[in-house]
Amino acid sequence: MSLLEVSGLRVTFSTPDGDLQAVRGVSFEVEAGQTLGVVGESGSGKSVSVQALLGLIPGARVEGSALFDGEQLIGMPAEKLRRIRGARIGMIFQDPLSSLHPMYSVGRQIAEAILVHRKVSKDQAWSVARERLEQVGIPAVRARDYPHQFSGGMRQRVMIAMAMALDPELIIADEPTTALDATVRAQILELLGRLGCALIIITHDLGVIADMADQVMVMYAGKPVEKAERRALFRDPRHPYTRGLLNSLPKGKERLQPIEGRPPSLLSPPTGCSFHPRCPVRIPRCPIEEPPMLGPDDHPDACWLEVGR
Amino acid sequence: MSLLDVSDVRKYFPIKSGIFFQREVGRVHAVDGVSLSVEAGETLGVVGESGCGKSTLARCMTGLHEVTSGNITFDGDVRRDVQMVFQDPYGSLNPRRRIGSIIADPLVIHREGTPSSRRDRVRDLMALVGLNPEHYNRFPAEFSGGQRQRVGIARALALNPRLVVCDEPVSALDVSIQAQVVNLLKDLQAELGLTYVFIAHDLSVVRYVSDRVAVMYLGKIVEIAPGEELYERPRHPYTAALLSAASVADPDRPRDRVILRGDVPSPISPPSGCRFHPRCPKAQERCTVEEPRLMGDGHKWACHFPLEPGERLQSREVGE
Numbered sequence: 001m002s003l004l005e006v007s008g009l010r011v012t013f014s015t016p017d018g019d020l021q022a023v024r025g026v027s028f029e030v031e032a033g034q035t036l037g038v039v040g041e042s043g044s045g046k047s048v049s050v051q052a053l054l055g056l057i058p059g060a061r062v063e064g065s066a067l068f069d070g071e072q073l074i075g076m077p078a079e080k081l082r083r084i085r086g087a088r089i090g091m092i093f094q095d096p097l098s099s100l101h102p103m104y105s106v107g108r109q110i111a112e113a114i115l116v117h118r119k120v121s122k123d124q125a126w127s128v129a130r131e132r133l134e135q136v137g138i139p140a141v142r143a144r145d146y147p148h149q150f151s152g153g154m155r156q157r158v159m160i161a162m163a164m165a166l167d168p169e170l171i172i173a174d175e176p177t178t179a180l181d182a183t184v185r186a187q188i189l190e191l192l193g194r195l196g197c198a199l200i201i202i203t204h205d206l207g208v209i210a211d212m213a214d215q216v217m218v219m220y221a222g223k224p225v226e227k228a229e230r231r232a233l234f235r236d237p238r239h240p241y242t243r244g245l246l247n248s249l250p251k252g253k254e255r256l257q258p259i260e261g262r263p264p265s266l267l268s269p270p271t272g273c274s275f276h277p278r279c280p281v282r283i284p285r286c287p288i289e290e291p292p293m294l295g296p297d298d299h300p301d302a303c304w305l306e307v308g309r
Numbered sequence: 310m311s312l313l314d315v316s317d318v319r320k321y322f323p324i325k326s327g328i329f330f331q332r333e334v335g336r337v338h339a340v341d342g343v344s345l346s347v348e349a350g351e352t353l354g355v356v357g358e359s360g361c362g363k364s365t366l367a368r369c370m371t372g373l374h375e376v377t378s379g380n381i382t383f384d385g386d387v388r389r390d391v392q393m394v395f396q397d398p399y400g401s402l403n404p405r406r407r408i409g410s411i412i413a414d415p416l417v418i419h420r421e422g423t424p425s426s427r428r429d430r431v432r433d434l435m436a437l438v439g440l441n442p443e444h445y446n447r448f449p450a451e452f453s454g455g456q457r458q459r460v461g462i463a464r465a466l467a468l469n470p471r472l473v474v475c476d477e478p479v480s481a482l483d484v485s486i487q488a489q490v491v492n493l494l495k496d497l498q499a500e501l502g503l504t505y506v507f508i509a510h511d512l513s514v515v516r517y518v519s520d521r522v523a524v525m526y527l528g529k530i531v532e533i534a535p536g537e538e539l540y541e542r543p544r545h546p547y548t549a550a551l552l553s554a555a556s557v558a559d560p561d562r563p564r565d566r567v568i569l570r571g572d573v574p575s576p577i578s579p580p581s582g583c584r585f586h587p588r589c590p591k592a593q594e595r596c597t598v599e600e601p602r603l604m605g606d607g608h609k610w611a612c613h614f615p616l617e618p619g620e621r622l623q624s625r626e627v628g629e
């Protein structure tokens with residue numbers, strides 16, 4: 001059994017323009033201690049997928065199954081889910097400033113997170129908070145400082161310290177380095193790589209995937225289109241969208257090969273394969289029939305063509 | 310003579326405090342003594358981390374900022390022949406105005422042509438940048454990020470400029486769209502003989518588009534060289550650290566990258582001597598007191614103890 005097993009996850013928002021299916025059937029597993037990288041362009045449903053299974057999107061209709069250590073998260077009572085969220089699953093978001101309380105010192109925020117979930121004294125909670133801050137490279141003497149007194153990179157490290165506070169089995173990091181500078185980004189990735197627990201890292205940056213992920217899931221228009229082990233994905237990309245993404249990246253002085261067109265609106269996704277309007281190798285079947293995930297278990301993709309299969 | 314000459318340019322922003330009597334309490338040294346030249350027909354890339362002064366330098370070059378000191382000379386009419394493309398394809402277009410009239414702005418400001426000749430020109434520009442000229446009357450909200458960036462490019466080209474300063478033109482775009490816009494800029498350069506200053510924090514995009522690359526740190530240029538030379542043989546420790554921190558989609562890249570300690574310091578009171586010394590793995594006593602000057606020809610760097618060509622910056626010296 002995997003630590004987290006998600007299957008058939010669907011998330012629908014009601015909007016004035018009709019139903020918007022942000023996530024349209026996502027399945028994946030995360031093994032204990034392993035890192036799953038989720039990559040895709042903006043709007044492909046990466047954030048909504050993980051937020052939905054943690055019960056963080058109140059307005060949305062969430063269907064499917066998400067077993068965390070055997071327990072069903074979808075439909076779990078809010079209070080019970082909240083306990084799992086803080087203690088066993090940690091979260092790190094793109095923008096640390098909006099997830100930290102501006103009026104409390106960072107040490108207090110970490111200590112209170114501990115006190116909510118564990119029966120320990122205030123002093124014990126503070127000493128764990130200081131220890132965690134040291135672990136992410138922030139001197140314990142700064143525990144009484146407020147978020148605005150830290151730089152962006154330090155705030156992200158505070159978020160990591162907080163996510164780590166209760167030794168969770170899983171940490172979900174949604175674009176943890178997108179707002180950071182290159183040299184600071186390298187510090188944060190190094191830190192995340194040393195965590196030891198299972199990690200889901202959501203990003204649009206294929207460089208982060210290449211550095212961090214054990215397994216990778218590529219998403220397009222609310223669905224996974226390819227899953228593979230990290231090296232297999234870069235060495236042997238199979239889905240035309242994955243190939244398009246990799247070809248779009250600059251490689252020295254070679255002319256770039258963009259994917260033509262742009263991602264579809266999820267209010268009215270294309271029929272058949274949702275990539276077909278942009279796909280350079282589509283066949284007559286593509287706009288009519290939707291391809292399921294096909295191919296070997298360790299490297300499936302959702303495409304009618306038997307590229308590499 | 311170069312197309313553009315920037316000589317010891319400084320741009321400081323006053324920091325004011327006090328509610329009734331605004332008193333200057335300090336200055337942001339956004340650009341602090343930059344000299345460089347841009348040759349006709351080339352692309353000069355500028356890289357550096359957030360807040361190092363790239364946009365401020367760009368705005369000085371295009372005349373949008375008055376410089377605090379120093380000189381900028383341009384071989385032509387700065388107001389017509391130098392144009393700018395901005396980063397934010399969402400914020401830089403007025404949502405209540407039609408695309409056609411946004412693109413026509415520079416023509417109207419410079420009293421160029423008649424309303425009907427302007428309309429023709431705008432349609433030509435829209436076709437040139439890959440927009441459908443029939444969308445002349447649409448509003449920005451109806452366009453995607455990539456298309457809005459094309460609108461910004463069309464507007465910048467309206468007056469047939471010689472130099473286009475592109476400030477992070479593709480940073481806000483998804484990779485597949487980013488590649489479309491980068492190819493467009495390349496094609497336009499070949500077709501119209503444009504000169505570019507191309508600012509970005511993505512090192513691989515800059516490598517692809519640029520002939521020469523300048524690296525900025527805290528308001529200063531620390532290294533400038535022909536692109537391949539800079540990427541293959543960086544001499545300044547900061548350049549080497551930046552290159553090693555860059556995001557590369559290669560799962561087999563060695564993972565022994567240089568991790569610098571700390572963050573970029575505040576430009577309000579930059580460190581003494583070499584501004585990079587608090588984070589530099591090679592820093593020595595001299596670095597804390599004596600500011601290194603940008604020296605060399607062709608390949609210039611500002612460092613007392615530069616890396617030898619091919620030498621790797623050692624990360625193990627970091628954090629000690």
Ligand SMILES: Nc1ncnc2c1ncn2[C@@H]1O[C@H](COP(=O)(O)OP(=O)(O)OP(=O)(O)O)[C@@H](O)[C@H]1O
Pocket residue numbers: 322323337338339340357358359360361362363364365366510576
């Ligand atoms: N109008 C202004 N008033 C005060 N300070 C300013 C102003 N414009 C820029 N600055 C400051 O000047 C410094 C350089 O800013 P600039 O926008 O040039 O950086 P940049 O290199 O373009 O960064 P980024 O990569 O984030 O776009 C920063 O510290 C910034 O906060």
Ligand SMILES: Nc1ncnc2c1ncn2[C@@H]1O[C@H](COP(=O)(O)OP(=O)(O)O)[C@@H](O)[C@H]1O
Pocket residue numbers: 013015020022040041042043044045046047048049266
């Ligand atoms: N609260 C919401 N209401 C309506 N639509 C939403 C909401 N949150 C996200 N969406 C839509 O869901 C889709 C997927 O969003 P998201 O998961 O945030 O994408 P990603 O993280 O991959 O960039 C997008 O089309 C987005 O606009």
Ligand code: SF4
Pocket residue numbers: 239240241273274275276277279280281282283286291302303304305
């Ligand atoms: S199913 Fe058809 S349209 Fe979709 S990716 Fe494969 S070839 Fe392209």
Ligand code: SF4
Pocket residue numbers: 545546547583584585586587589590591592593596601611612613614615
């Ligand atoms: S001058 Fe000294 S501190 Fe500055 S980059 Fe060179 S070695 Fe490092």
Ligand SMILES: [Mg+2]
Pocket residue numbers: 046047048174175
């Ligand atoms: Mg997201």
Ligand SMILES: [Mg+2]
Pocket residue numbers: 363364365476477
């Ligand atoms: Mg800028």
